[in-house]
Amino acid sequence: MKYRFTLLLISCISSYALAQTTADLQLLQQAVSAQQLRQTVEKLVSFGTRHTLSDTTGARRGIGAARRWAYQQFKSYSPRLQVSFDAFTVEPDGRRIPHKVEMKNVMAWLPGTDTGDRRVILITAHLDSRASDVMDATIDAPGANDDGSGCALVMEAARVLSQYEFPCSLLFVLFSGEEQGLYGSRHLAQKARQEGWEIVAVLNNDIVGNSYSSELGIRQNTRVRVFSEGIPAAADEQTVRLLRLLGYENESSSRQLARYMADIARKHIPHLEVRMVYRKDRFLRGGDHTPFNEAGFTAIRVCEENEDFTHQHQNVRTEKGIRYGDLPEFMDFDYLRKNTVLNVLTAAALAWAPAAPQNVSMSVSGLSNHTELRWQAPVAGPRPAYYRVLIRSTEAPQWEQHIDTKDTAIRLPYSKDHYLFAVQSVSEAGFASLPVVPLPARE
Numbered sequence: 001m002k003y004r005f006t007l008l009l010i011s012c013i014s015s016y017a018l019a020q021t022t023a024d025l026q027l028l029q030q031a032v033s034a035q036q037l038r039q040t041v042e043k044l045v046s047f048g049t050r051h052t053l054s055d056t057t058g059a060r061r062g063i064g065a066a067r068r069w070a071y072q073q074f075k076s077y078s079p080r081l082q083v084s085f086d087a088f089t090v091e092p093d094g095r096r097i098p099h100k101v102e103m104k105n106v107m108a109w110l111p112g113t114d115t116g117d118r119r120v121i122l123i124t125a126h127l128d129s130r131a132s133d134v135m136d137a138t139i140d141a142p143g144a145n146d147d148g149s150g151c152a153l154v155m156e157a158a159r160v161l162s163q164y165e166f167p168c169s170l171l172f173v174l175f176s177g178e179e180q181g182l183y184g185s186r187h188l189a190q191k192a193r194q195e196g197w198e199i200v201a202v203l204n205n206d207i208v209g210n211s212y213s214s215e216l217g218i219r220q221n222t223r224v225r226v227f228s229e230g231i232p233a234a235a236d237e238q239t240v241r242l243l244r245l246l247g248y249e250n251e252s253s254s255r256q257l258a259r260y261m262a263d264i265a266r267k268h269i270p271h272l273e274v275r276m277v278y279r280k281d282r283f284l285r286g287g288d289h290t291p292f293n294e295a296g297f298t299a300i301r302v303c304e305e306n307e308d309f310t311h312q313h314q315n316v317r318t319e320k321g322i323r324y325g326d327l328p329e330f331m332d333f334d335y336l337r338k339n340t341v342l343n344v345l346t347a348a349a350l351a352w353a354p355a356a357p358q359n360v361s362m363s364v365s366g367l368s369n370h371t372e373l374r375w376q377a378p379v380a381g382p383r384p385a386y387y388r389v390l391i392r393s394t395e396a397p398q399w400e401q402h403i404d405t406k407d408t409a410i411r412l413p414y415s416k417d418h419y420l421f422a423v424q425s426v427s428e429a430g431f432a433s434l435p436v437v438p439l440p441a442r443e
């Protein structure tokens with residue numbers, strides 16, 4: 001009896017360690033709690049203001065108290081999370097920084113189990129808030145939705161994902177200084193580029209917890225926007241010429257990430273659909289993913305489908321019977337839960353997948369109605385069990401079909417003239433890397 005029990009235990013442990021199947025995505029999904037998200041948002045609001053220039057020493061009010069609390073929260077989720085402040089000094093800029101200020105991003109690092117795997121996936125939001133006047137650092141600026149929603153999402157993702165192991169690392173970041181000019185994200189993006197971080201994806205979440213559209217009166221809690229750049233901000237002139245030549249204006253790595261997220265939502269998340277917006281951000285507006293795009297990284301912004309401008313960047317007040325201010329009572333926590341699940345499942349699927357294939361190329365040595373692709377295995381991380389070749393018509397928003405192969409070359413009966421192709425590395429359990437589009441090769 002005892003022997004049988006031990007055997008059973010061993011098989012349970014080994015299946016847990018090896019599992020990483022779509023069943024794990026189901027468990028991750030169930031672990032995300034709307035109640036936990038609400039508590040985090042309410043706690044963040046209780047700091048009165050989280051303005052970048054607000055008090056840093058008080059125990060209860062201001063950005064200092066808020067970031068110290070967030071730091072402790074991350075620590076409480078798992079001893080495996082390495083929590084730190086990423087501090088830097090910003091000089092007066094003649095715009096939204098009137099005097100020298102020390103800013104601190106709050107970071108929680110979940111190290112990968114494979115020390116040779118240098119990949120990292122970021123889930124981010126901004127901790128600072130603002131009221132009507134972006135320079136007012138003392139008035140109440142609750143910032144429940146902008147961006148308490150994103151912060152609660154990042155913290156909940158850290159709580160849930162830190163119960164699992166991944167070969168590569170995950171990094172959870174609460175940026176400072178977003179409303180004053182994207183200071184925290186620019187600082188980290190530049191550091192990541194200088195230090196040669198292998199960033200797979202930056203999932204930036206800003207304004208993700210309201211489902212009501214001011215003026216239009218639309219209520220919509222089953223759709224979320226994912227913004228992604230088309231022509232990469234970091235592409236030099238020669239690269240832009242090549243992208244035009246190949247018809248790859250819609251094929252940036254960030255756009256591939258947006259497609260990947262749309263696919264995750266379609267397959268795994270009930271009542272949530274991704275609207276892929278073919279823009280880097282909302283019209284003439286910006287966010288913390290942009291400095292990462294500018295530094296050459298794959299980065300997208302997740303944002304609610306409908307925004308409510310009576311509760312964004314507004315002093316808390318009542319005017320002509322209308323209640324203004326960014327307060328938790330105007331949020332939809334089940335909608336925020338679904339947006340959190342979208343981040344959690346995307347990060348887990350990418351982190352359990354092998355790294356993307358390398359040197360993906362398409363033969364262009366002669367005219368043919370066939371397409372020949374070639375690629376190489378990734379050098380680090382888990383070995384791909386097989387590869388997935390994706391195919392779609394040039395005018396289709398999503399990949400339409402796929403062919404799986406264990407080879408590192410394939411000849412397809414589809415013409416490169418009106419189809420697009422990409423290759424993913426796939427794990428035994430079926431987790432796929434981001435797709436890589438081929439570049440022309442003359443041999």
Ligand SMILES: [Zn+2]
Pocket residue numbers: 126146147178206207
């Ligand atoms: Zn924001």
